[in-house]
Amino acid sequence: MHILRVANFVSPTSGGIKTALRTWGECYQARGHRASLIIPGPGPEISEESQGMVFRVPATPIPGTGYSLMWDRTGVARLLDAIAPDALEVSDRATTRWMGRWARHNRVGSVMISHENMTGIMVRHTPLPHAPSVWSADFINRRSAHDYDAIVTPSHFSAEEWQHIGVDAVVVPLGVDLEVFTPTSDPAHYTAPGPGVSIELIHCGRMSPEKRPELSVETVRELVRRGHDVRMTMFGDGPLKAALMERAQNLPIVFHSYITDRAELAARMGQADIALAPGPLETFGLAALEVLACGVPTVCTDEGALHEVVGDGGAIVPGTPAAFADGVETLLARPNGRQRARAQAERFNWPDSADRMLALHEKLRTRHTRKHS
Template sequence: MHVLRVANFVSPTSGGIKTALRAWGELYQQAGHRASLIVPGPGPEISEEEQGLVYRVPARPVPGTGYSLMWSRVGMSRLMDAIAPDALEVSDRATTRWMGRWAARRGIGSVMISHENMTGILVRRTPIPERPSHWAADAINRLSAHDYDAIVCPSWFAAQEFHRNDLDADVVPLGVDLDVFTPVRDLRDGPPPGQDGPIRIAHCSRLSPEKNPALSVETVRELVRRGHDVELTVFGAGPMLDDMVARAQNLPVTFHSYITDRRELAVELGRADLAISPGPLETFGLAALELLACGIPVVCCDEGALHEVVGDGGVVVPSTPAAFADGVEELLGRRGARARARAAAERFSWPVSARRMLDVHERVAAELRGRG
């Protein structure tokens, strides 16, 4: 099977989607399939990588987001026709929805992966009131379900947007490379954090409104107010960076330059005592999972899918600075916190995730053959 993957919201500083695309592509190829990928440029450029052939095509920058989007349907259709895949996998429900109809006209199966929570994005990033946002999200999701042969979501939280409208959606959790993201310190209990210096806290996510990164800074402010000696390191880039730097003035917060090497990132993350993951709209939470794999317990919010990932590897609290500070204090006193974090991460595997994605593609192909 030749699987063509297409993703619009991928940039040089992307996190989870880019990681998932790379992991799935490599594992599809290892399983004996072909994988191709189309993402925004700069381009045009074609490169042969472990995840298959990657086509980077011209794209138009979207101001203030860090993303560039591929808009040309004519150019994209010609490229997709030239690639001639057996199956289509699209990681975007809105700007590329027409591709489901493209696949149907050519008699090949199409799968849309819902990496984002449309309802939450409309509520938090547009002036649309909450109830109309739900209506708009439901309309978009119904169109996606109509245009694609299958919908895949990385969590039950993400799938709920479809299930609430009686639309089918497979749940395929993402994975983590446990050999790359591995503890750099002993998992056994040692001296309590903070005995030999500040309590080291990590924040790792894109700095954009839907991730609510300001909550991490405000949690530090609350911890300092309570008399804790803490130090927050922020790993990530995005449109809110300047705002975050201004908000963190006079607080023990360091903004780390963007790290492209995954092993280097794992080492840096592994130096933390614990981490904060405040994203209320996470449809999975790959950054939190990578922290857990490094043996770093995580305080996460009770919104979104993070609680599905963190499990016993941290604590789940409401999205307020006081509640997050309480969560930090709870983890500081929890015995075996690092070992429990690593154990939580070991529940997730990229090979299992890729196999389940291929199962979806093979089921869709079988259904199409049955109709023919």
């Protein structure tokens, strides 16, 4: 089976979506299938990679976001025709929704992967009042459900907005590379920071409005106010980085550039005592899962899907600086915290995730074959 994946919101510094695309593609090929990918440029027009053949097409940059979008339907449609896949997997419900209709016309099974929570985005990040925001999200979601054969979400939280409009989304949790993201030392021998030793924190998540990184900054402020000797490293990049650096002046916070080498990132994360994952609209929380796999207990918000990922591996608290500071204190006092974090991460792996996707693609392929035989 030749599986074509398409995604618009992918950049050189993308997080979860880029990781999922790459790893699913590698797993598909390891199972004997062909995998291809269409994403926005820049970069080599065509390249053969571990995840399969990658096609980068001309795209228009979106100022202030780091993303570019493919708008040329005619050119992309020609590329779809030339690739002629057996299955289509699209990671965007809005700008590429037309591809579901292309797949139906060409008798190709189609899956739309819901990587974001449209209802939450419309409610929190648009000027519309609450009710019109929900109606708008429902309208967009109904159109997506109509155009694709199946909707996939990475969490039960993400599936709720589809169930709200009567659509049974398929929940396929993401995974983590447990060999790359692994504790730097034996979690059983870990000793919590004592007097005179700084508490090392790290922030998980892109520095963009939907990830609410300012909560991590304000948590450090609250911990300092309480008299804790604390330091935090914020890894990554995003449109809010400059504003966050200004906000963090006079606080013990270091901003680290984006790390492309996953082994180096894992080693850096594994040195922390506690991680902070403040994103209120996460539909999964891959960054939090990766840090859990490194044996680092994580404080996360009780909003979104993070509680499904963090579980017993951390503290689930309201999204306020005081509550997050309470969570840090709770985890510092919790016995076996690093073992519990690693054990929680081991519940998720990429081969199982890819096998669920492959089973769905095969089911849709069989359905189309029967329908047109």
